[in-house]
Amino acid sequence: MRPTLRQLEYIVAVAETGQVGLAAAQLNVSQPSLSAQLAEVEADLGVTLFQRGRAGAKITPVGEEIVRRARQILHELQDLRAAAQGGGIFQGRLRLGVPSSIGPYLLPGVVQRLHKEHPSFRLIVREESTHELDEGLRSGRLDMIISSPEDHPGARRSHLFTESLWAAVALDHPLAHDRPHMALSDLNAQTLLTLGAGHRLSHIVAGLAARAGGRVSDEYEGTSLDAIRLMAATGAGIAILPSIYAATEARRGTEVRLYPLDDPAASRDLALIQPQLPEPRPGSEVLADILRSEAQRLLNSDGA
Incomplete structure (x- = not known):
């Protein structure tokens, strides 16, 4: 039956590396052999899976669907073997x-x-x-x-699990005083710091800012929680941090003060x-x- 399982492994490897040579090295086969197998699969299926050139092997739109299905078949085989071994x-x-x-x-x-x-x-x-x-x-x-x-x-x-959100403020911030928590109303007119728009956390923080009358910073979008915590420490705004991070990392430092946000929507x-x-x-x-x-x-x- 074609394509064979080995051929499916070949096309997945090329898709993941973007290079026929790298895929061949990863699978411990020669590059000419892998190239020949790719050509055979494309001939059998009647489609072009990759556009090959000096820049590497760029997957085609139909190739993306074939590779997706190839991964699924290989995963099913892996599960079959695992089930047999218990x-x-x-x-x-x-x-x-x-x-x-x-x-x-x-x-x-x-x-x-x-x-x-x-x-x-x-x-x-x-x-x-x-x-x-x-x-x-x-x-x-x-x-x-x-x-x-x-x-x-x-x-x-x-x-x-459900994770609550915390506010981190600079030590000299006006809101940095002894309190058990921070209310949503405390965020009124405040600048909030969070991760970039590709993260769910940023959408949650945007919702909190809208309800509180604050704003999400458009001058700085963090790529890590450490980054937005350190920005908060400089007084650039209030960092909104998940509780596991607050428990494991933020509390080890002394740059900010931390308060749980007292609002049902302050969670994920x-x-x-x-x-x-x-x-x-x-x-x-x-x-x-x-x-x-x-x-x-x-x-x-x-x-x-």
């Missing part, structure tokens, strides 16, 4: 996409536990924006993602999300339980 996803590798606002703070403890309990499991992590995570899940480039469920309609979702939901197949991938709920457990540990560790 370990589900933990018998192979998993490409997990995460937002930069959660991955570096949640995953270290998760990876440590996975390595201890499932030593043969390979977790490959990609930090991306919400839009990129959705594209990766739809194209098959990512097996699962951690993200806000409302941004991925039609996917299979397993709720992990996070879920483990995978393609909507007839059944969830074997072992995915075990992974979700590990993620939930680590999140709860972090949220309870410092009162965040």
Whole structure:
């Protein structure tokens, strides 16, 4: 039957590397052999998958759909083998996409536990924006993602936790005084700092600013939570930070004062999300339980 599984691996590798030579090296085959196999697949299917030139191998629109389906077939085969061995996803590798606002703070403890309990499991992590995570899940480039469920309609979702939001202000800011929390009304006429527009967090902060009568800074859009925290420390505005970050990173420094925001909308939901197949991938709920457990540990560790 053509294309063969090996040929599917070839076209996925070329799509991911953008170079026939790099794909050949990755798969430990010669470049002429891989090129010949690509030509054979294109001839069998009657389509052009890649436009090849000096700049590399650029995937065509029809090639994107073929590669997406090829990834799905290869994932199904991987799941079949894992099911036969009884370990589900933990018998192979998993490409997990995460937002930069959660991955570096949640995953270290998760990876440590996975390595201890499932030593043969390979977790490959990609930090991306919400839009990129959705594209990766739809194209098959990512097996699962951690993200806000409302941004991925039609996917299979397993709720992990709800995270409250905190305000970080400079030590000499007028709002920096002893208080148990910060009310939404305190944000009136204030400049709020958040991540760029490609992240769900920015949409939540924009909604809070609109209700409070504040504004989201258009002079500075952070690419990381560390960056917006440090900008807040200079007096550039009030940084809005998720609670796991507040519990793990922000509280280790002395540049800002932190206050939980006292408003029901000052929160975000996070879920483990995978393609909507007839059944969830074997072992995915075990992974979700590990993620939930680590999140709860972090949220309870410092009162965040």
